[in-house]
Amino acid sequence: MKITRVQAFQVLDSRGRPTVAAAISLADASVHTARVPSGASTGAHEALELRDAGTALAEKFYGGKSVFAAVANINTKIAPALVGKEVALHTIDNQIREIDPSTSRKGLGANATLAVSLAGAKAEAHSKNQSLARFFTPTGNLLLPMPMVNILSGGAHANRTLDIQDVLVLPHGAKSFSEALSWIVAIRELAAVRGKERGLVTHLVADEGGLGIPFDSIEEACSFVVSCIEGFGLKPGVDVSLALDIASTQFFENGQYQLHNAKQSYTSAEFVDFITNLVKNQPIISIEDPFAEDDWDSWKNFASVAPPHLQLLGDDLFTTSQSRLERGIAEKSANAILIKPNQNGLVSDTLRVLESAHGAGFKTVVSARSGETEDSWLADLATGWKAQQIKVGSTHGSERTAKWNRLLELEATEETSFAQPF
Missing domain, CATH: 3.20.20.120 (Enolase-like C-terminal domain)
Known part of the structure; x- marks a missing residue:
């Protein structure tokens, strides 16, 4: 089943801080959305969470924590590379790696890459008429x-x-x-x-x-x-x-x-x-x-x-x-x-x-x-x-x-x- 649209937008997490959501639409008109979390106690070696600190809008309304740049990376860089392709988690993740080959995800932001990757996993599970759990464990208990x-x-x-x-x-x-x-x-x-x-x-x-x-x-x-x-x-x-x-x-x-x-x-x-x-x-x-x-x-x-x-x-x-x-x-x-x-x-x-x-x-x-x-x-x-x-x-x-x-x-x-x- 082909991907017809990839769209990202900013939402709020449980602390009222901005985070990234991504929605993947398929040819059967279904939409599969994933929202990513954010840590407070973060390790120095984690992949990069991209936020907008330093921009006027971010500083005024979100204390520098907005994620508009990460959202834009999905909408302008990842989305064009995925629309029209068959939905498959390995295809989506491989395409993201091509755009940003760094293990830290510093080019796109790990909050951007994970949102699309998760939405892709949910979309592929749907295309196979499986829950996300069953997608990874198709048979047995x-x-x-x-x-x-x-x-x-x-x-x-x-x-x-x-x-x-x-x-x-x-x-x-x-x-x-x-x-x-x-x-x-x-x-x-x-x-x-x-x-x-x-x-x-x-x-x-x-x-x-x-x-x-x-x-x-x-x-x-x-x-x-x-x-x-x-x-x-x-x-x-x-x-x-x-x-x-x-x-x-x-x-x-x-x-x-x-x-x-x-x-x-x-x-x-x-x-x-x-x-x-x-x-x-x-x-x-x-x-x-x-x-x-x-x-x-x-x-x-x-x-x-x-x-x-x-x-x-x-x-x-x-x-x-x-x-x-x-x-x-x-x-x-x-x-x-x-x-x-x-x-x-x-x-x-x-x-x-x-x-x-x-x-x-x-x-x-x-x-x-x-x-x-x-x-x-x-x-x-x-x-x-x-x-x-x-x-x-x-x-x-x-x-x-x-x-x-x-x-x-x-x-x-x-x-x-x-x-x-x-």
């Missing part, structure tokens, strides 16, 4: 991912109420996706109630829907969430375990890890010991970005002493980059990777990174961003790619629940299995 969900948020997502970015839960004892989600909703709501009872600030909801409750130490925050798990008769470490997103690049300053709320400063070697003790003393099964994005030695040193059950998850370390993943595999720096399509800029290249990770025995977590949209394509990608885990944020905010609801829909309407990565 779909594998619904284990949810990793924010309870407490801090860092760049919640005005530094915690030194780290998130305390999350993994309901690995659940037998189905719907059961897992119900446990998470209960834990999150109890955390809000107990936070209020303790006189803590709970009116602040973070970018991803987690609770912005202040704690002086990471240990105190972990213990609070453990108490909420136990409040429903669930067993920490058996039914539900903790996952931490340290986002340590955010507080790595002048060669030191500076925990401002805790009023502590650590050298790299000292912070390896700190993280080692934290994992030993709390029911933590996954830890993300415990060290800064270019502190490779600390990653490698910790990986050599980390308990075998621990998921050592790289986000800023890898930024969904094939070359950085290959280095991490060679140096044994981690055993899992966060997959964020907008860190890469193309659907097919993002999938290639995920498949390389699986080939090396890495676990994979497909992840949303702090600035999300109402689109649910991330749930389909995580399922169709057999990622086994998905990280969307919390259970509040329609940009988050859109993904959870899509997974509930797949569970109800398709033949599925529930992933058990732990």
Whole structure:
């Protein structure tokens, strides 16, 4: 089926900031639209998100964050190259690579390239009368991912109420996706109630829907969430375990890890010991970005002493980059990777990174961003790619629940299995 039109336009993400949408029209008059997310805690090695800082219109109305240049790149450079071609994801992504051969997508902007790539994947799935999940897994049971969900948020997502970015839960004892989600909703709501009872600030909801409750130490925050798990008769470490997103690049300053709320400063070697003790003393099964994005030695040193059950998850370390993943595999720096399509800029290249990770025995977590949209394509990608885990944020905010609801829909309407990565 041929592409008849490609059109881009500016929309708003969940933080009220501009982002890119692209719509691909086909010969059967169907239109397939994709809206791309944007991160707040971004790694230095991510593909380039093109914004209009410096132009008069952008500065006056959007604080420099508008995306008119990225939209124009789609409408004037990508669209003419695609109209009239048969819809196929590999054709679309190859054409984008010809226009902009850089892996950073600096010529067009990764927000432009991903919007078209995603719209193309949705359009090709439609042309084959498949859902996006089925497009990537045409036969057999779909594998619904284990949810990793924010309870407490801090860092760049919640005005530094915690030194780290998130305390999350993994309901690995659940037998189905719907059961897992119900446990998470209960834990999150109890955390809000107990936070209020303790006189803590709970009116602040973070970018991803987690609770912005202040704690002086990471240990105190972990213990609070453990108490909420136990409040429903669930067993920490058996039914539900903790996952931490340290986002340590955010507080790595002048060669030191500076925990401002805790009023502590650590050298790299000292912070390896700190993280080692934290994992030993709390029911933590996954830890993300415990060290800064270019502190490779600390990653490698910790990986050599980390308990075998621990998921050592790289986000800023890898930024969904094939070359950085290959280095991490060679140096044994981690055993899992966060997959964020907008860190890469193309659907097919993002999938290639995920498949390389699986080939090396890495676990994979497909992840949303702090600035999300109402689109649910991330749930389909995580399922169709057999990622086994998905990280969307919390259970509040329609940009988050859109993904959870899509997974509930797949569970109800398709033949599925529930992933058990732990």
